[in-house]
Amino acid sequence: MAVDELDARLIRLLDEEPRVGVMEASRRLGVARGTVQARLDRLQADGVVRGFGPQLDPEALGYPVTAFATLEIAQGRGRDVRAHLATVPELLEMHTVTGSGDMLCRIVARSNLDLQHVIDRLIDFDGIVRTSTMIAMENPIPLRVVQLAQAAASS
Amino acid sequence: MAVDELDARLIRLLDEEPRVGVMEASRRLGVARGTVQARLDRLQADGVVRGFGPQLDPEALGYPVTAFATLEIAQGRGRDVRAHLATVPELLEMHTVTGSGDMLCRIVARSNLDLQHVIDRLIDFDGIVRTSTMIAMENPIPLRVVQLAQAAASS
C-alpha cells in the first residue's frame, strides 16, 4: 500500500523521462530489472500509477483559453446536470464541492468569444440555477503530483 | 499544426491502452508502422502530446481529500506568493484567475483535519490577504482531454 523511497525514485524517473524502459530504469536506479518490473506492477496494481496515457495540451489542440465555472444546481437535478455536462467536450473536469450543491468545472475554449458560446451551451440546461466564471490567465504551477510521492515516501 | 482523424484515433488508442507500442498501434489503426511513428513524432513535436508520464492517483498515495482554494493577494506580492506556494507539496496546481480571488489552487490532504493544516501552511505567508476554500466531495468527471482531440479533428 505505502510507497517507499525506491518507489518514489522510480516514479520520479518515469515522470522526468517517460521514455526509459524497465531496462534503463533498472540501470539508473541501480537495482535489478526484475525489481523494477515488480515495483511497477505493484504500483499499478495498487492504483498509485493509473497508467501512462498521453498528456495532451489543450492549447496545442487549439483551445488556449481555460476557465473555471461554478454551477449552482437546483435540488434533485444533480444527476441530470451531470449527464448533460459530460456531453460537452470543452468541459475537461467537474467536481462537486461543498456549498449549496455546487459544481466546479474546468472548461476550455478556442478564444474568449468562444468561451461565451461554450458557457452558453454548458448552462443551457434545466436545473442549473446560477453560474460564476473565473478565467484563468496564467498557470504558474501546472498540475503536478510527483512531489506527493516523495512526501508520501518520506513519512 | 492541426490534428486529423488519424491523429485523433491514434491519441484515443494510446489513451485507452497506453501499453501498446508503435507496432501494435499500426496494426490496430490499419496503417504502416512508419506512419504511426511519423504521426507520433509530429504530435510530440507540435506539443499536442506532451509526454507519457505516469498518472498518479493522490488518493492511492494517501491523500484522499481534494480542495480548491482561492487566494486574494496583496498588490505586488504575487511573485513571492508563487514561490511560497511552489514549496508546498500538497499544492497540486495553481492558476491566476480573474475575479475577486487572484489565485485558484488545487490542494490535497490526508484527511479533513490535515486539510486544515495544509491550508494553514499555505496561507501563512505575507501577502495573502483572504482565502476561500471549497472541499471537493465527488469527482464525477475526472480530468479528460481526449475528447478535445476528437472535436479538434472534426473541425
Next chain:
DNA sequence: GATTATGATATACATAATGACCAGTGGAAC
C-alpha cells in the same frame, strides 16, 4: 500539363528491450 512537395507504404537491418523463467542470497518475522 509538367513539376514539386507531401505523406503514406513497404521493406530491410542491427540493436535492444521484453516477458518468462530460475537458482541463489540476505534480512525480517515467527
Next chain:
DNA sequence: GTTCCACTGGTCATTATGTATATCATAATC
C-alpha cells in the same frame, strides 16, 4: 532455526525499436 519474501543476476526466445531506403499516389504550384 526455519520460513517467508524481496532482491539479485543470469539465461532464453520473441518481439519491438530506431533508422534508413525506395516507391507510390495525391495535391499544390507554376
